Amino acid sequence: MDVKKDYIPEFPGDLYNDETGRTNFIVTSIDAIANWGRSNSLWPLSFGTSCCAIELMSTVSAKYDWSRFGFEVMRASPRQSDVIIVAGTITHKMAPVLKRLYDQMPDPKYVIAMGACAVSGGPFYYNSYAVVRGVDNIIPVDVYIPGCPPRPESLIHGMMTLQEKIRKSKAYVIQKPKKNKEEDK
Amino acid sequence: MIKEELKHYLETNFPTAKVEETFDFPLLFLTKEELIPVLTKLKDAPETRFNFLFCETAIDRNPAFEMVYHLTSTYYRHDMMVKVILEDREKPEIESVYSLWEAADLYEDEIYDMFGIRFTNHPNLRRIMLTEDWVGYPLRKDYQDDRMISL
Numbered sequence: 032m033d034v035k036k037d038y039i040p041e042f043p044g045d046l047y048n049d050e051t052g053r054t055n056f057i058v059t060s061i062d063a064i065a066n067w068g069r070s071n072s073l074w075p076l077s078f079g080t081s082c083c084a085i086e087l088m089s090t091v092s093a094k095y096d097w098s099r100f101g102f103e104v105m106r107a108s109p110r111q112s113d114v115i116i117v118a119g120t121i122t123h124k125m126a127p128v129l130k131r132l133y134d135q136m137p138d139p140k141y142v143i144a145m146g147a148c149a150v151s152g153g154p155f156y157y158n159s160y161a162v163v164r165g166v167d168n169i170i171p172v173d174v175y176i177p178g179c180p181p182r183p184e185s186l187i188h189g190m191m192t193l194q195e196k197i198r199k200s201k202a203y204v205i206q207k208p209k210k211n212k213e214e215d216k
Numbered sequence: 217m218i219k220e221e222l223k224h225y226l227e228t229n230f231p232t233a234k235v236e237e238t239f240d241f242p243l244l245f246l247t248k249e250e251l252i253p254v255l256t257k258l259k260d261a262p263e264t265r266f267n268f269l270f271c272e273t274a275i276d277r278n279p280a281f282e283m284v285y286h287l288t289s290t291y292y293r294h295d296m297m298v299k300v301i302l303e304d305r306e307k308p309e310i311e312s313v314y315s316l317w318e319a320a321d322l323y324e325d326e327i328y329d330m331f332g333i334r335f336t337n338h339p340n341l342r343r344i345m346l347t348e349d350w351v352g353y354p355l356r357k358d359y360q361d362d363r364m365i366s367l
Contacts, residue, residue: 124347160354160361161346 043067043198065202069113069139070194071101076112078132080119083146083180087118090183097187101194109135114193115170118180120148120156121163133170141193144172145186147179154179217263217294225263226296230254241286241297251300252311258287258296259316265289266296269317272324274331278357279305281333285313302333312338330355 044059152164176189271286312335332353
C-alpha cells in the first residue's frame with residue numbers, strides 16, 4: 032500500500048494518507064494530542080466581580096472575539112468549564128465562594144488572575160480590611176495578567192500564554208491523594 | 217415648606233430640641249428617648265409628612281457616635297436631617313426606626329455591621345457586608361487590623 036504523508040497546520044503529529052486520499056493513521060504522542068485538544072477548547076467560567084468583567088465581556092463579544100483562538104463560550108456552571116478567569120477584586124467574604132467554585136470544576140482546570148486586584152489586591156483596595164491580597168492566596172494561579180483593567184488584547188495574550196503552557200505540560204499526571212486530611216475539612 | 221419655614225416649624229413645635237441650619241437641610245438634634253415620638257410626629261403631621269427615609273447612617277466622632285437620619289416628603293418635596301448622639305461607646309444602642317420606614321431595615325444592618333450600633337426592635341439585625349464571624353467594626357476610628365499598612 033502506498034502511504035503519503037499529509038500536513039495540517041498546527042496539528043501536533045504526522046498524518047499519513049493512502050492512495051484514496053483519506054487519513055489512515057496518525058503518529059503522535061498522547062501528551063501532544065490531548066494538550067492540543069485541551070488548549071483549543073477552553074471553556075471559561077464566567078466569574079466577574081468588578082470592572083475587569085467589563086473588559087472580559089468586551090473580549091468575548093464581536094469586536095475582539097476570543098472564539099478565534101479557541102476559548103469558545105462562557106459557561107455559567109463550574110462543572111462545565113476548564114478555566115476560571117478571576118476578573119475583579121476578591122473580598123474575604125467572596126473567597127470561600129471562589130474556592131468552592133474552583134473545587135467544583137473538573138480536572139484539568141486552570142486559573143487566570145486578570146487585573147491588578149486579582150494579582151495582588153489592587154491599586155485602590157490593597158490596604159483594606161476586606162480585600163484578599165491576590166487570588167493566589169486562595170487558589171493556584173496559572174497566568175497573571177497585570178493592568179487596571181487589562182485591555183482585551185492583553186487578556187487574549189494571557190489566554191494564549193495559558194494555551195502555550197497547556198501544550199508544554201504533561202497531559203496525564205496521576206495525582207496521589209494528599210496525606211494531610213485536615214485541609215479537606 | 218421651604219427651608220426657612222421648615223426650620224421655623226421645627227423650632228416652634230419641638231422647643232426642647234436644638235435646631236441648626238446646614239447648607240442644605242434643617243438639622244434637628246434629638247436624644248435617644250425622644251427619637252421615636254418625634255419622628256412619628258414628623259411622619260404623620262399633615263404639615264410635614266416625611267414619608268421617606270432616604271438615608272440613614274452613623275458617624276464616629278470618637279468617642280461618641282452620631283446617628284444621622286435624612287428624611288424627605290414626596291408630597292411637599294422638603295427634606296430635613298435628624299441627628300442623635302450616642303455617648304456609650306462600649307454598647308451603643310438605639311431604637312430602630314423600622315416601624316416607621318421599612319427602608320431602615322438594610323441601613324441599620326449596615327450600620328450594625330460597620331459601627332456596631334445595636335438597634336432594638338429591628339426584625340433581622342445581622343452583618344450584611346462582612347462575614348458572620350468577623351471581629352470588630354471596621355468603620356470605627358479605633359479599629360485595629362494587623363494586615364493593614366499605616367501610611
